[in-house]
Amino acid sequence: MSKLKQSSDPVLPGESVASIEEFEGGKNTYIDNGLIRSAAVGHKVLDFKRRTVRIEQKNPPILPKLGDILVGYVEMLFSSMMSIRVLYINDTKSTSGFSAISSVKIGSSGGGWSRDRGDRRGRTIFRVGDILRGRVVSLLNSTIHITIEEKEFGVIYATCFNCGGDTVPVNKNVKCIECGVVEERKLTSDYGKETFRLIQKTGNA
Numbered sequence: 001m002s003k004l005k006q007s008s009d010p011v012l013p014g015e016s017v018a019s020i021e022e023f024e025g026g027k028n029t030y031i032d033n034g035l036i037r038s039a040a041v042g043h044k045v046l047d048f049k050r051r052t053v054r055i056e057q058k059n060p061p062i063l064p065k066l067g068d069i070l071v072g073y074v075e076m077l078f079s080s081m082m083s084i085r086v087l088y089i090n091d092t093k094s095t096s097g098f099s100a101i102s103s104v105k106i107g108s109s110g111g112g113w114s115r116d117r118g119d120r121r122g123r124t125i126f127r128v129g130d131i132l133r134g135r136v137v138s139l140l141n142s143t144i145h146i147t148i149e150e151k152e153f154g155v156i157y158a159t160c161f162n163c164g165g166d167t168v169p170v171n172k173n174v175k176c177i178e179c180g181v182v183e184e185r186k187l188t189s190d191y192g193k194e195t196f197r198l199i200q201k202t203g204n205a
């Protein structure tokens, strides 16, 4: 029998990895009710020589925390919510492939932006591919929930849905500089291609 045994499947935080009679808890573990449990996502390593168990993290991902500012793009759009693929966490590039959830209903709790402004029809507030900035408000059930209500949150950049052209903010709309199409969005106060470029520049540095 080899002295080290590593699990092939990753264990999750809270998962029991050994009992205290068999092993001593090592790195990334804690003891709870006679059981050694994992404190991290990683591979369980049993050291039979030292009688210890530890959890080795492989490229530990930076998990978003409450209050973190996320930047990502809309990957899926539903009637009341949307899924956002996270690209940056607090201006640092994230390659972990997290998705966050945001409500598409805006305006109920301030931000000075209201969805109900008369009877305009055919409005589109978000589209797949829009680049959004939001703040993490909940991590309930391991789901990252963000809000885009405040004025610095919302769409930071979108290309034209009609022709793929560059857009500029005009009042609370985005206007394509190629074909002139105007669409409503929930824009950030610093909307524009330059803002997104700057995030890419800082985040990838």
Ligand SMILES: [Zn+2]
Binding pocket: 160, 161, 162, 163, 164, 165, 176, 177, 178, 179, 180, 181
């Ligand atoms: Zn266009």
